[in-house]
């Protein structure tokens with residue numbers, strides 16, 4: 001779970017090599033010839049938790065449709081909906097039992113079509129989640145596969161003999177606890193599952209799997225879907241010889257020996273498959289976003305493929321794991337911005353602690369949330385935000401094991417509390433259950449929903465929500481924020497990150513105080529072609545910089561300043 005990226009000339013070459021979205025939907029592009037997704041703010045919707053239209057305590061597609069005006073007003077260009085397909089919900093939708101339908105708890109295909117059509121009217125594209133590595137154990141493919149060793153779909157999954165009685169084929173572990181192999185008494189073999197036992201891995205070496213899965217994407221592309229977020233791409237292939245993973249010192253959070261995931265993850269075959277999937281996406285001018293957990297920028301770069309022939313938007317998930325430190329963030333962004341490929345920044349999602357809670361110091365929580373918004377909405381790249389980030393939603397972790405819904409939390413309690421905390425209902429207003437449902441919500445809302453909700457924050461010009469709206473608006477309207485190069489400034493400053501976004505049309509200065517104390521900085525922009533430049537504030541928080549000179553610019557704790565630069 002981590003990551004990074006690079007350089008203008010190279011980036012420009014890559015960009016020119018990209019096919020702009022030219023499909024049936026909204027307009028796109030910019031002066032630099034960028035595709036729509038390069039400037040986009042993509043908003044992740046966890047459908048169980050966004051809005052419940054029928055009072056059963058679980059969000060649904062009609063609920064999402066009813067909130068499109070809100071998303072349009074926020075400035076969202078696309079929504080990525082996490083899996084809403086039929087599923088036993090063992091992993092809350094990431095165990096798909098039918099890839100080409102909608103789970104009745106979320107609605108119908110008709111509701112989905114209406115959502116796409118209504119979103120289109122508001123210039124919002126719809127991106128779906130494609131669970132490529134595994135299906136549900138209730139998927140008809142797996143039910144057939146497990147029925148006999150000679151069934152049609154037997155080889156669509158990974159079946160092997162054990163090493164002996166009660167001994168799995170090798171030492172690979174499921175990331176969700178226990179072994180990665182489950183014995184099936186009917187055919188007396190083990191099947192492989194990197195996630196829960198109810199999520200058997202597909203065997204992508206079988207051409208039938210590839211064809212069926214590619215056809216799934218076509219089904220949705222034809223319904224107007226603008227792209228996919230690809231789930232767990234690095235687990236697509238495993239070593240066919242089942243070589244044991246090297247055992248490392250120490251124990252993991254489930255109390256198992258640590259292991260290097262050398263033979264069950266990030267195999268080179270994955271990149272070949274992504275190139276093939278990209279060709280299908282290109283038939284529809286669609287965008288592919290990757291759930292790309294990487295350890296370094298070089299690994300992240302590989303997901304773009306040679307000549308940009310794999311994923312357009314591999315997520316920089318390393319950003320979610322950095323300590324709040326100016327030098328650390330600065331170094332990271334510099335590397336990501338200089339890598340080959342278009343940066344994709346993300347600071348939280350449904351699997352990790354909310355950024356608001358991660359960075360909270362108990363005193364400046366809202367200021368930190370605004371500073372982070374000022375940061376990742378003004379970088380050169382695509383920004384993917386998680387529902388509720390814009391109102392400063394915090395994690396609401398379960399306090400007792402008996403309240404936990406996420407099986408990881410049940411198995412791993414108390415070290416691993418699971419992911420319920422970051423998946424609680426969207427906070428629409430200060431009423432009971434934050435206006436998410438008229439019934440009993442599937443997860444409880446925190447007390448902070450009374451102050452941190454859409455209704456309350458909409459009426460407050462200094463709320464987190466108001467800041468998000470303003471910074472997203474700037475991102476879309478300032479030419480330098482759209483197309484400008486990322487030029488780091490004052491690179492030895494231990495507390496503040498400063499940069500220019502610089503284009504032919506002009507420049508925007510961004511200054512972020514990553515510390516809990518007031519700081520100041522002076523800028524000499526002569527090297528950037530702005531000798532004697534003046535700045536004019538576009539947006540600021542916890543700061544009051546008079547318009548004019550660039551000397552001794554003072555920011556309060558976690559302040560953020562965004563200004564236009566002129567001669």
Ligand code: NOJ
Nearest residue numbers: 091094131195231232351
């Ligand atoms: C990553 C998803 O984001 C997560 O929620 C899920 O549990 C695993 N992949 C397995 O699909």
Ligand code: CA
Nearest residue numbers: 054058059060
């Ligand atoms: Ca519902």
